[in-house]
Amino acid sequence: MRRKGVEEHMEEKVEKLVIIGSGPAGLTAAIYACRADLEPLVYMGTKYGGQLMLTSDVENFPGFPDPVLGPDLIMKMKSQAERLGARLVQEDVVKVNFKTYPFEVYTDSGVSKALSVIIATGANPRRLNLESELKLMGKGVSNCAVCDGFFFRGKKVAVVGGGDTAMEEATFLTKFATSVKVIHRRDELRASAALRKEATADPKISFIWNTVVTDVLGDGKVQGVRTKDLKTGREDELQVDGLFVAIGYDPNTDIFRGQIELDPKGYAVVKNGTESSVPGVFVAGDVHDFRYRQAVTASADGCKALLDADKFIKQKLEVKVVS
Secondary structure, eight states, X not given: OOOOOHHHHXXXXXXXXXXXXXXHHHHHHHHHHHHTTOOOEEEOOSSOSGGGGGOXXXXXXXXXXXXXXXXXXXXXXXXXXXXXXXXXXXOOEEEEEOSSSSEEEEETTEEEEEEEXXXXXXXXXXXXXXXXXXXXXXXXXXXXXXXXXGGGTTOEEEEEOOSHHHHHHHHHHTTTOSEEEEEOSSSSOOSOHHHHHHHHHOTTEEEEOSEEEEEEEOSSXXXXXXXXXXXXXXXXXXXXXXXXXXXXXXXXXXXXBTTBOBOTTSOBOOBTTTBOSSTTEEEXXXXXXXXXXXXXXXXXXXXXXXXXXXXXXXXXXXXXXXX
């Protein structure tokens, strides 16, 4: 009995490559895909660009001797991908089907079939859900000490959280800040023993227990925070120049549940660098990387994922029609 080969699938307008996501990982993958003549279809999402769209000055991305605004960096990547021929579609992917081949990627306007898919949907930092927090994001409010700590040299900062990430952020910030106040809603840290020991032993770090931030103060830049003691109900104001919210991240993987393997926290599980649990589906950036979470490492992931996808696609295109 004759089966359809890849050549016949291509006649059904199957894409060689679909990329889901438009942060540094997705756009870098798109740039490399164009250079590999894969004619990538990129679903950017209605809110494209990832976390860089909420970042002010970026000083640590190679190739920019002067600071570049996060949104400007994304737009440069986007323009580069478009110039090379990437098809960028500002739609959200609502469902995928990786249990059939070619793979199926659904948006509200229809379905695309693909020989390979790169998942680069990123992760969202958990927020305090304060209007003032969002208003001052990039103006003293940050989710990344490695990215923004340099701007707080000689200043006072606060860190919200009590887990490993918060302790890592607080300890890193002592390189620049004169003092670091850790604000935690409980009376003990959830961080690992080693990180707790390091943070509590640092003379620059002090702790405010059983307390939450109820408002971020400042006009145009952070000037302080308003706090509330959860035991006494007492409210205070703390004068700081920066607020680092370190209460965790949520990977954008809901649409991939049941399609690829996820870890207990929802991050995509990878092997050999970028391979998901489904051959032909590759992963790049913060959607799996809960350790580094940098624009440059996400871009590197996008490059690696594309090189792996290119090899997979070439193998598929070499398959002959079976009769």
